[in-house]
Amino acid sequence: MNENLFASFATPTMMGLPIVILIIMFPSILFPSPNRLINNRLISIQQWLVQLTSKQMMAIHNSKGQTWTLMLMSLILFIGSTNLLGLLPHSFTPTTQLSMNLGMAIPLWAGTVFMGFRHKTKAALAHFLPQGTPIFLIPMLVIIETISLFIQPVALAVRLTANITAGHLLMHLIGGATLALMSISPSTALITFIILILLTILEFAVAMIQAYVFTLLVSLYLHDNT
């Protein structure tokens, strides 16, 4: 049982070939590119969703920050679709791997920080010291603010990894418990099954929310630094 729980998180290789690349690229097939003025239903629904999300998310930025629209929209589409596809039975979710989430979080965060330092150096440095602190607390607070700045990418990556992994693990465990309870006491199995259904609904929500949160935070860091 123990080995089985975590086997689904292992990097998928088929006969020694790393097909994890194929699995990461699979969601791109589900988003065809629009060619015409009026497209088929799939593309129209996706276009409507992307316009809704981009207007809501990029409204707070000035023109400099809005150059990041393409990056942030593709980020939220990628994380959302990958998380949702991971809810299908037996599938592998790339966002459960910390390596991938760090690879997404660190460059994006670093991009916003370096942009801030390059264009508005004084304001970016001023972020390290909140307004109105008593003078004798200044050294301490600068250290704390520096630490909190450097923890941002790690928090982004670990938040996404932990949420998705924990959700998948819980579903495995509760599903296994339901199966095991069926022969002992069907009524308890029914309660456990209802818990599983509620958990699945939660997982659908979490999949999309995590994508949103990741992107929102990156855009917040961008807003600070533009």
Place this chain on the structure above:
Amino acid sequence: MASVVPLKEKKLMEVKLGELPSWILMRDFTPKGIAGAFQRGYYRYYNKYINVKKGSVAGISMVLAAYVLFNYCRSYKELKHERRRKYH
């Protein structure tokens, strides 16, 4: 119209059974040929089920079902230990 069409240009359904091995060997197995085959297959599916006036949920759900099947085959080796048996 010529009564004998050259083997290379026949479609699969028109190839006689005896000619099948030579027909297979005549296909283009270069990387460009394989990429072309994937592209043709993709557009065949896309134009039949998705790029239509009233596409339905069946178009994507067939793709997702194939994805689930693919992942099942991929993890069969670990899954076969979880069958219901008296002695594992």
